Amino acid sequence: MPRPKKVSDFDVLNAALEVLTEKGAGFTLSDVASRVALSRATLIQRFGDRDAILHRMARHEVDTTRAWLAELPVNRGKDNLWRFLVEIVESMGSGEGFSARVAIAALEARDPILRACANERYQLVQAAIAARLTDHQHAEEIAVHLHALIAGATMQWVASDERVPLPTFVLERLETAFKWLPID
Template identity: 65%
Template sequence: MPRPKTLSDEDVLASALEVLASRGTSFTLSEVAEHVGLSRATLIQRFGDRDAILLRMAQHEVALTRTWLDSLPVETGPDALWRFLETIVLSMGAGEGFSVRVAIAALEIENSALRVLAGQRYALVQEAIAARLPDTPERAETAAHLHTVIAGASMQWVASDGTTGLSDFILKRLRWAIEHLVHAP
C-alpha cells in the first residue's frame, strides 16, 4: 500500500517556485527535494524530471489565472475597464519577487511546451480584458495592445531606476495608453 502524501502537489509546486526564485533557472531536483523535505526519488516518482515539474508549475499557473480571472466581475465602461486593469496590475505588487517572473519568461523562451502554456495564460488575460471593452471589431486587438502595455511596462520597470514600484510604474504607462489610444477618435 502506498504511503499517504504528506504534501500536496500544489505545496511541492509552490516550493519548486521558491527554489526557482532563489537559485534561478539552473535549479535542480535535489534542491527542490531538500527545500520541500522529500527525497529526490519521491519527487521523480510523483512528477518525473525537472522539466516535468516546470511543466506542472506552468499548468498550475494557467489554472490559477483562469480561476482568479473568472472570480472578478465583468463590467463594461471606461471606469470598469480601469478598475479591472488596475486589479490585474496591483496583483503584481511593488516588484518583490519579480525576478522569478523574468526567470520563468527565460524558461518559456527555451521550452516550447512552456511557451504554449504562457500563450494560454496571456490569452486568458487578453480575453478578460476584451470582455470589459465595448463590443467593436477592434475589441480583441485593443485588449492585446493593453496587455502589451502591461507586459512591456513591466520589462521597462526592470531597467528603471527602481524608485517607483512595479505596479505604480505600469499603471502610469497604462493610464497614458488608455487616455491617448483607447479613447482616440
C-alpha cells in the first residue's frame, strides 16, 4: 500500500505559484521541491516535469474560475453587470504578486496547453459577463470587449508609475467605457 502524501498536490501547486511569483518563469522543480520540503525526484514521480506542474496549475485555475463563477448570482441589467465587473476586478487583489500573472501570460504565449487553458478561462469569464447583459443582440461581443478592457488595464497598471491598488486603476478605466455601453 502506498504511503499517504504528507504534502497535497494542491499544496505543491500553490508552492509552485509562490515560486513563480518570486523567481519568474525561470523557476525550477528544485525551487518548488525546496519550498514544500519534498525531493525533486518525488515531484518528478508525482507530476512529471516542470511543464506538467505548470499545466496542472493552469487546469486548476480553470476549474477554480468555473466553480467561482457558478457560485455567483446571474442578475441581468446594467447595474447588476457593473456590480459583477467590480467583483471580477476586485477578485484580482491589490496587485501584490501580480508579476506572477505577467510571467504566466508570457508562458501562455509559448505553450499551447497553457494557452488553451487561458482561452478556456477567458471564455468562462466572457460568458459570465454576457449572461448578465439584458437580451442584447451583441451581448457576446460586448462581453469580449469588456473583458479585453479589464485585461488591457491590468497591463497598463503594471507599466504605470501610478501606485494605486490594481482594482482602483482598472475600475477607473472600465467605468469610463461602461458609461458608453448601449445597454439597459
